[in-house]
Amino acid sequence: MTFLTETEPKRGIALDVLPGIRRVVARNPSVMTYFGTNTYLISGDDGLTIIDPGPDDDQHVQDLLKAAAAEPITRLLLTHTHSDHLGATAKLQAATGARVYGYRHPAKAEFEPDVKLDDGSTVAGLTAVHTPGHAADHLSFAHHVPGTGEILFSGDHVMSWSSSIVSPPDGDMVDYYKSLELLLGRHDTVYLSGHGPLLRQPRDLVRQLLSHRQRREATILAALQAGQSSVAALAEQLYHKTDYRLKIAAQRNVLAHLLKLAHEGRVVQLEPEDVFAEPCINEDLPPEDAKSIKPAIAAMFLHDGARRFALAA
Numbered sequence: 001m002t003f004l005t006e007t008e009p010k011r012g013i014a015l016d017v018l019p020g021i022r023r024v025v026a027r028n029p030s031v032m033t034y035f036g037t038n039t040y041l042i043s044g045d046d047g048l049t050i051i052d053p054g055p056d057d058d059q060h061v062q063d064l065l066k067a068a069a070a071e072p073i074t075r076l077l078l079t080h081t082h083s084d085h086l087g088a089t090a091k092l093q094a095a096t097g098a099r100v101y102g103y104r105h106p107a108k109a110e111f112e113p114d115v116k117l118d119d120g121s122t123v124a125g126l127t128a129v130h131t132p133g134h135a136a137d138h139l140s141f142a143h144h145v146p147g148t149g150e151i152l153f154s155g156d157h158v159m160s161w162s163s164s165i166v167s168p169p170d171g172d173m174v175d176y177y178k179s180l181e182l183l184l185g186r187h188d189t190v191y192l193s194g195h196g197p198l199l200r201q202p203r204d205l206v207r208q209l210l211s212h213r214q215r216r217e218a219t220i221l222a223a224l225q226a227g228q229s230s231v232a233a234l235a236e237q238l239y240h241k242t243d244y245r246l247k248i249a250a251q252r253n254v255l256a257h258l259l260k261l262a263h264e265g266r267v268v269q270l271e272p273e274d275v276f277a278e279p280c281i282n283e284d285l286p287p288e289d290a291k292s293i294k295p296a297i298a299a300m301f302l303h304d305g306a307r308r309f310a311l312a313a
């Protein structure tokens with residue numbers, strides 16, 4: 001797949017993206033987030049609309065207030081409620097009084113948007129497009145930019161720098177395929193994603209993402225020809241990841257594929273393997289990394305890794 005790279009963006013300032021659109025890159029770089037979350041600032045008649053306040057980081061909130069300068073921050077839109085997008089929302093709202101807009105059914109139980117959006121809702125010249133898959137509450141936002149044309153804030157559904165993780169149960173591979181196909185039916189000329197640089201001719205990448213998943217699905221089915229397998233064993237066999245965060249992501253994606261195939265009646269789920277080990281992602285892990293993994297994630301990794309699937313008879 002042809003993903004884009006960029007040189008490390010300058011921190012603490014708003015970078016010009018397109019006429020009327022700037023971005024501030026949050027200070028949360030990682031193997032999952034590239035240089036960090038993109039927070040977009042869109043200038044409008046009544047002030048700034050912000051897409052994705054970003055992670056819970058006081059410095060990032062300060063960076064955004066500084067970037068806004070004299071323009072009032074009028075509203076905060078969320079593509080989805082993962083912490084690297086939602087985290088700064090409460091603090092930014094407290095500092096600005098802006099209203100928060102998000103999908104009608106947020107995936108985070110403790111969060112409620114002030115204004116509930118549906119597929120097709122419009123706000124400040126942006127049209128919400130419900131694109132579940134990476135997250136059930138994921139919205140993309142379509143916008144017209146004079147001189148550029150139709151653009152789409154694609155969040156983490158389609159990112160310019162990497163494929164997305166689809167982590168069940170909130171992430172759903174059936175939805176993810178449908179949401180990619182939905183974008184293929186649109187005619188946006190540019191995507192601005194939650195991480196990574198501006199993407200032109202975005203449907204080329206959407207097609208590649210879709211065929212990549214179809215190939216992955218075929219390799220999973222081929223691997224199961226040899227006999228039933230656990231999720232952990234399949235992830236190990238098909239992804240060869242060493243970084244523990246990428247190992248976790250690989251396993252989530254394999255499980256998402258298997259649940260899609262089960263939904264389609266092509267595989268069946270068997271009794272899980274017995275789980276004997278203490279929740280430990282990887283015995284080779286440096287102790288400081290092992291400590292940084294939340295126990296709930298470690299337990300999920302262990303238990304979902306032990307789930308077994310076989311080809312349907």
Ligand SMILES: [Zn+2]
Pocket residue numbers: 033037082084085156194195
């Ligand atoms: Zn993200």
